Amino acid sequence: MDNREIANVFDEIADLLEISGANFFRVRAYRNAARITRDHPVPLSSLTTEQLCELPGIGEELAAKIETLSSTGRLPFLDELKKKVPSGLVELRSIRGLGPKRIKLLGELLEVRDKEGLRRAAEAGRIRAVRGLGAKLEEQILHALAEPAAQQEKRMLYADAEPIVNALLTHMRKCRAATAIDVAGSFRRRRETVGDIDVLAASSKPQSVTEQLRAYGPVKEVLASGETKTSVVLADGLQVDLRVVAPGDFGAALLYFTGSKAHGIHLRKIAQDRSLLLNEYGLFRGKKAIAAADEKGVYRALGLEWIPPEIREDRGEIEAAASGKLPHLIARKDLRGDLHSHSTWTDGRASIEEMARGAARAGLEYLAVTDHSKRLTMAHGLDPKRLREQWREIDRVVAKVRGIKLLRGIEVDILEDGSLDLPDDVLSELDWVVASVHYKIEQNSRDLTRRIVKAIGNPNVDVLGHPTGRLINHRAPGHFDLDEVLRAARGEGCAMEINSQPERLDLDDVMCIAAKRAGVKMVISSDAHHPNQFAGLEYGVNQARRGWIESSDVLNSRPLSKLRQRSR
DNA sequence: GATCATACGATCGTCACTATTCATAGTGA
Numbered sequence: 001m002d003n004r005e006i007a008n009v010f011d012e013i014a015d016l017l018e019i020s021g022a023n024f025f026r027v028r029a030y031r032n033a034a035r036i037t038r039d040h041p042v043p044l045s046s047l048t049t050e051q052l053c054e055l056p057g058i059g060e061e062l063a064a065k066i067e068t069l070s071s072t073g074r075l076p077f078l079d080e081l082k083k084k085v086p087s088g089l090v091e092l093r094s095i096r097g098l099g100p101k102r103i104k105l106l107g108e109l110l111e112v113r114d115k116e117g118l119r120r121a122a123e124a125g126r127i128r129a130v131r132g133l134g135a136k137l138e139e140q141i142l143h144a145l146a147e148p149a150a151q152q153e154k155r156m157l158y159a160d161a162e163p164i165v166n167a168l169l170t171h172m173r174k175c176r177a178a179t180a181i182d183v184a185g186s187f188r189r190r191r192e193t194v195g196d197i198d199v200l201a202a203s204s205k206p207q208s209v210t211e212q213l214r215a216y217g218p219v220k221e222v223l224a225s226g227e228t229k230t231s232v233v234l235a236d237g238l239q240v241d242l243r244v245v246a247p248g249d250f251g252a253a254l255l256y257f258t259g260s261k262a263h264g265i266h267l268r269k270i271a272q273d274r275s276l277l278l279n280e281y282g283l284f285r286g287k288k289a290i291a292a293a294d295e296k297g298v299y300r301a302l303g304l305e306w307i308p309p310e311i312r313e314d315r316g317e318i319e320a321a322a323s324g325k326l327p328h329l330i331a332r333k334d335l336r337g338d339l340h341s342h343s344t345w346t347d348g349r350a351s352i353e354e355m356a357r358g359a360a361r362a363g364l365e366y367l368a369v370t371d372h373s374k375r376l377t378m379a380h381g382l383d384p385k386r387l388r389e390q391w392r393e394i395d396r397v398v399a400k401v402r403g404i405k406l407l408r409g410i411e412v413d414i415l416e417d418g419s420l421d422l423p424d425d426v427l428s429e430l431d432w433v434v435a436s437v438h439y440k441i442e443q444n445s446r447d448l449t450r451r452i453v454k455a456i457g458n459p460n461v462d463v464l465g466h467p468t469g470r471l472i473n474h475r476a477p478g479h480f481d482l483d484e485v486l487r488a489a490r491g492e493g494c495a496m497e498i499n500s501q502p503e504r505l506d507l508d509d510v511m512c513i514a515a516k517r518a519g520v521k522m523v524i525s526s527d528a529h530h531p532n533q534f535a536g537l538e539y540g541v542n543q544a545r546r547g548w549i550e551s552s553d554v555l556n557s558r559p560l561s562k563l564r565q566r567s568r
Numbered sequence: 569g570a571t572c573a574t575a576c577g578a579t580c581g582t583c584a585c586t587a588t589t590c591a592t593a594g595t596g597a
Contacts, residue, residue, distance in 0.1 A: 025580055029569035059570045097586090099595050134588060185597090198597085224596095226585050231596090241597070243584090261581095261597085268581055279582060 001069045002479075003037050003044055009069060010034035010062075013078055015093065016085045018100040019107070027100075032057045035262060037066070039315050041514035043483055045070035088114025095144045096223070097137055105130065119145050154473055155193035156238060159502030159539055164238060165197055171216050172199060177208035179247045184257035189309045190542035192472060192505045196239035198257050206244035213242050249281045251294035256280035262314035263307075270302050270318070278302075310545040315513070329545040330524075332538050334557040337366035340411065340434050340465060340497065340525030345390050346371040347379035348529045352390075352406075353397045358531020360404040366560045368409035368432040369394055373421040375413040376438055382410070384426045405560055407431035411465055416440050418454025420461070427460035434497065434525075436465030441478040449480040453488040463523045463555075464489065466499040466506040474503065482511060486518035495521045495555055498547075500540030501533075512547020523555050 001009075014030035036057050037044060044052065044066050052063035069075055092103050092115065106112040109130055110121045118141060121127055127138040165183055172181045178201045182188075185198030201209045210230050214222060223231040223239070230242045245253040256264060256279065271278035276285055282292030283301050291301040299306050304321040308329055311317045320326045342348035343355050350358070352369055359367040371390065372381040382390060387410065394406050409432035413421035420427065420435060427433055435455045441448070455461060467485070468477030489496060496515050499506045504527070507515060515522060524540040526533055544554065551557045 023569085026569050028580075033569085057570065061569060097595070101594060132588075132593075136587060196597090224585055229584050229597095231585090243597095256582095257597085259597090265581060272581095 001045070001073050003040055006044060006066060006069050007034040007038035009075060009078060010037060010065075012090075013081060015090045016078075016081045019089050019093075019103045020081070020085050021100070021104050029057070029062070032262075033062050039313065039510055041510060041517055043481075046483070086113040088117070091115060092118060095141060097140050097144075102133065102137075105132070115145060155195045157472060157502045158187070158190065158192055158194060158542070159536070161187060161194045161197065161238065164234065164236065167218075168197065168199065168216065168234075168240065172201065172209075172212055175201075175203075175209055175212040177205040178203045178212075178244075180250050182254060184254055185241075185259060188258045189260065189312055190546060192502075192508070192543065196241060199240060199242045200250070200253055200257055201242065201244045202247040202250040202253075203244050204246060209244045210242065213240070243280075245280065247293075249292045251296070252278070252282040252292040252298055253280045255295045255298055258309050258312060260313050263312040263318070266314045266318050267302065270304075274302070276302075308545065310542065311548060313546075327548045327550050330541060330549050330551045330554055330557065331545075332541045334551040334554070335524060335537060335541070336364065336559055337368075337405075337556045337563070338362075338364050338526050338528070338534065338537065339368040339407070339409070339432055339463065339523050339556050340370050340499070341367055341528045342371050342411075343369060345369075345386070345393075346376070346381055350530050352393055353401060354531055355528065356397050356401045356404050356406055358528075358534055360401065361531070362534035362537070364404065364534065366405040366407060366563075368407035368434075370409035370411040370432065370434050373410055373412040375415065375421040381413070381421070384422060387422070387426065409433065411436055412461075413438055414451060414455040416443075416451065418451040420455060420458055424458070424460060427458070430460070433460050433462050434465040435461045435463070437469055437478065441469040441475075443478075445479040445481060448478055449484055452480055452485050456485070456488045456492050456494045459492070461492075461494055463495040463497050463525075465497045465525075466501075466504050466527070467496055467511070468506050468508075470504065470506055470508075472503045472505065477506070482514060483518075486515055486520050489515075489520045490518055495523045498522055498524045498540045498544050498549075499527050500525060500536045500538075500543075501527050502536065502539050505539060505543045507543070507547070509543060509546035512544060512549055516548060516553055521555050522549060522553055525556070 010030045011034045014027050018027045036055055049063050052058050052066055065075060089103055089107055092098050110126055112118050112121055122138050122141045127133050128135040165187055169181060169183060180202040182200050184200050187194045187197055203209045206228050210225060213230055213232060218234045219232045220235045221233045228244045232240050234240060243257060268278045271283060276283055282289040283298050291297040296306045305326055307317050307321050338359060341355055343352045356367060372379045374381040374383045391408050394408055398406050408430050410430055411434040414435050414437045415421055456464060470477035496507055524544055526537050528534050555563055
């Protein structure tokens with residue numbers, strides 16, 4: 001089992017323990033372990049018991065469970081737990097108003113086992129009869145059960161949320177009573193998906209700000225609305241949480257609501273160690289606020305440099321900030337070129353000339369035209385003959401379009417046995433070769449690892465394209481031994497792509513950290529199929545920043561002359 | 569379940585909002 005799978009087991013245990021009424025802190029220990037496991041850049045199966053116990057939050061008990069899972073892929077403890085708790089109860093957590101206590105109660109008193117049982121109980125009016133519950137909750141439950149299932153769970157892609165957030169902020173900023181309006185939460189941390197939108201306002205008249213949100217056109221439903229806190233649901237299903245604080249508290253509140261949760265908890269612990277109290281209103285010594293108005297001031301008062309939101313995940317950034325060793329995260333302006341793009345020669349929607357002009361408009365100095373190879377028949381992949389014809393077209397565009405250099409490239413398919421879809425003599429004539437897996441990605445880990453390592457070993461290959469092949473919310477990442485692939489990439493001087501397509505963002509943040517540790521260079525690519533997709537490089541940069549990536553880690557932050565000088 | 573450290577047993581983040589029991593428990597963030 002790899003780290004992700006172990007993390008999923010710990011989350012499952014936490015879910016089951018929670019509704020079986022276990023100690024709250026025991027549940028939290030499992031959730032914490034899940035996070036640590038998921039975030040760890042090295043396979044836990046490669047660590048000794050002592051090394052596992054050194055991880056903060058992992059003790060003897062959890063270390064033993066990690067070892068059992070790594071070696072056998074099973075955990076008797078989980079199997080036992082599953083026998084005791086009906087699995088249908090877990091999904092009731094997605095219903096607003098139902099937490100562990102009430103679910104346990106419903107299970108015991110009304111013999112509810114799943115959503116269907118809950119529906120029957122609610123329709124029969126048996127929920128309102130339970131002491132502590134009432135008619136309001138019963139209505140709320142029926143309302144939630146009537147929602148289409150698809151809308152309930154999925155997190156929205158960052159790129160899809162972006163225009164919604166921008167429109168919302170524009171509306172909120174029209175409110176005169178607010179001196180500042182900003183977005184916090186996972187959106188501010190630039191996570192690849194967002195669950196809800198946290199909006200923070202500074203105002204001495206919270207009522208006016210609350211009214212501004214409630215009057216927003218797209219608001220479909222008001223979930224809760226108090227003096228300083230309001231939650232609404234927009235027509236597209238996205239939840240918005242508004243918090244209003246006094247202008248003097250804005251920095252502390254922004255820090256608090258940006259999260260992540262783990263980052264905040266760690267900061268508050270540092271505050272405690274210094275006999276201070278940190279909450280959303282400020283950093284206090286006794287009753288005296290020593291910092292609150294701006295984020296930088298709060299970090300400074302805790303002895304820390306300001307930490308960019310993208311890396312606030314408690315993955316070592318606080319220790320780095322304490323010792324002045326924060327990374328200088330890459331920015332969009334650092335990118336000088338784009339090394340993955342398509343044209344109408346295969347599945348792109350614009351000509352090479354249009355793509356070249358679009359790249360120039362996006363401020364890029366060079367662009368690799370990397371259409372598909374012949375195996376990808378549905379994209380009309382190129383064979384050697386058509387590829388050579390394409391070079392003449394590239395030469396024609398180079399002569400015509402100023403301000404951008406074009407590279408002859410290919411996105412060559414990695415075939416099932418790890419060989420490439422074009423002969424070496426053709427590949428060796430190209431300026432830039434992206435090698436990608438496009439089919440049979442679901443093969444077992446051993447075969448997929450061998451396949452990728454073999455492709456990386458071809459000296460013509462410059463970068464591994466969208467390494468895991470995942471599509472967020474649609475296709476799970478391919479299963480391979482990341483360590484082994486990174487070792488091969490390091491040895492062969494092959495880079496890893498960070499694909500900027502919003503549903504790919506592949507490598508993900510944790511894998512970026514692993515690649516950097518392994519000494520592998522990266523390439524942030526648009527994979528643009530249309531000129532308007534060069535703007536999407538921003539999403540790849542976001543992901544890279546979340547993965548602690550600096551300009552020096554990224555090949556296409558170099559000028560073209562330096563890119564070509566790299567040694568293999 | 570992990571961590572700290574009067575080395576066994578206490579502590580683990582904090583706060584707003586809602587519903588119902590109208591002072592408190594549960595939830596959600």
